[in-house]
Amino acid sequence: MLVFAALAFGPLTFLASAILLATALIIGMVRSIRDAWRSRVDAARTASLADRRVDFKDRLTTLVALAGRGESSLWPYLLEETLAQQQEFGVSRVERHRVSRSLYALLISGVLAALAATLVVAPAKLGLAAKASAPREVSVQVGNLQVRPSDPALDPGVEVSGDPAAMQELAGREQEGVDGDAPGDRGGTSKLMDKARELASALQNKLTGRKPAQRPKIKLRLTDEAKDQPKSRSGRDRPGSQTEPERLAENGSERGEQQMPNSSSGASEPGTESSQGQQAQPSPGDMASNKPIVEPAKPGLQTGNNFSNGPSEPGISRNGPGGASHGTGTDPGHLFGRAEKPSTAKDGFSITLEARLSENGPAAGGHGYVPPKVRSTLNSSQQPDEPLARGAVPADDRQTIKRVFER
């Protein structure tokens, strides 16, 4: 089961499964030992079992228990009567099974252990692990998001490549991350989670025969939410604060760059998720004009924590009130007007990009299915589906509301 879990699950799921299995194993062993200890038999118990199995009316029990005492005048009678019926409690009648039934569990355990051992050895021989971990290219839309892989276990072997603009953007972010990433910046829980992932990943690699170097390449390219970007990000970015790579990204998205579903769901905050899902998706017709990913993997540039905790750049998505901190639910200050710029470099916040292999994802040189964008005309009583502008709270009411929330 452990091998199956290593092959089938992600590191954290595998770790949880392994802990559960180990706990069940320990409990099972303790119970087995306890049961075995309880079911041990001495002479009196053996006599009792024999009496019960041959319906011998507890003669043997009495004989074994009272042997040597000889207080009763009926003792010789009991002895002779029991011996006269010796054939009644012969071994063949007491134990009808030639092989003890207690051995069955041992045999089954042995078979299961052999199966498990075969499964551990077989993937390496049959190349299952290599097949399972065959590098496949993953195309990820970066946009102007802070990027890091959601699974730090991918760090050592993942090769990242992308179009020049994306790689330039990443390099910049990486440099900023190196500059601003102090060891104490990250929370203790995150470190523990990272360590747990690394441990689980290493264990999985051992069980499945997979090598860290066989990690799939992740290709990145700079895209954006195209022309609808200003709408979806209204209230999030300050005008004129976009960086050059960000503008490039927007241009790229206008060309109909495609986006991985996983990346959008895991990487963007809720406000942008809907806009990306509905508005930034290219139409099938646009897909034909997509710029293919042609850049080779850039050696030495790897995704990872190095650029995940970099300082925030002005104008990047996490600056806005509906940005990163909004997504985490830690933005009570935004109840009253525009949020201040959160110091994300200090609290270690970053948007996680889910980059995983997917059957529906784009293969090398191709693109997955993207549902067509449906637009319908609005009648006179309908309003465009746009976020409502935040109304200003009267100064008199602010104190009342504050009191309510502080209560």
Add this chain to the structure above:
Amino acid sequence: MSAAPIELPGVADFARAFRRIQNEIHKVIVGHHQAVEELLIAFFAGGHVLIEGVPGSGKTMLVKTLGQALGLSFNRIQFTVDLMPADITGTRVIVSGEDGRREFSFSRGPVFCHILLADEINRATPKTQSALLEAMAELQVTVSGTTYRITPPYFVLATLNPVEMEGTYPLPEAQLDRFLFKVRLNYPDEAELTQIISTTTGPEEAQVELVFPASETAARVEALKRLVREVMVAPEIERYAALVIRATLPESSKFIVNKQGLARDEAVNRYVSFGSSPRGGQALILGAKVCALLDGRANVAYEDIERVAQPALVHRLMLNYAAEADGIDTSHLIERVLKSVRDRRG
């Protein structure tokens, strides 16, 4: 093996004598096979029996027939509300001697016999009922500071009439506890009833024969009772009997110090006020020994304990009002107790 030839036939003799007495009784008593067997088990175990049955079910006839079959002295006391203790035990009376001197002399009451039938014992006052206590437990009677021994074998059979409860005095627990078994006489079925009518309305009466020669009866019965005591019991089985007794005790009892091994059956805790006394355990083992001898064995088995559990415990469990309200039967509770202990034994 010099002692063995004496004792070895004893086991077979016991079963033979037992069956002969049983057959003689059934010449008169139709049906009630289980009741007769339980009665004789208690007799050879050296205990006394409380017989409960509706009027006309043959209680008095059963005891009378036992006395006839054994040829032992037999007395009957009809308990009434005005019966006094002296009427049972006897009293000192003034008698005139040949020389004309008058002196007190003890006049023995009906309690001095081998088989005593206390008919409808619950109609006498508790004071009179208690007059039997000493005789039953210690086979002696003390009157005016003088103790008089009762010659064994001594066997008291008290009958209880479960109907017509007006003007009756339920037996105190101490008195009940002194009866080894409580035997219930049920209504006869159709075939038995037909036979009863046929045998009791004809011109001839059934003749009961003596099982033992009259002069040897007491000694033979005492010998058989000693043989019962010789039957061996493994410590495991004694422990099983103790577990059964402990399992009848409700956890809420304030007389229990060590609650380990107590009843885990919720019904016992809910419906029982007082469980069995240690005398219940003695009754289980003694009855089981007789059963073992009847089966031709010199050792007690678990099944012997279970066989006598009902008559040995049914009168020792005091149920509460909740049991009465819910219509809970003591026999049902004993079955549950046996099952729970059996499950624990594994």
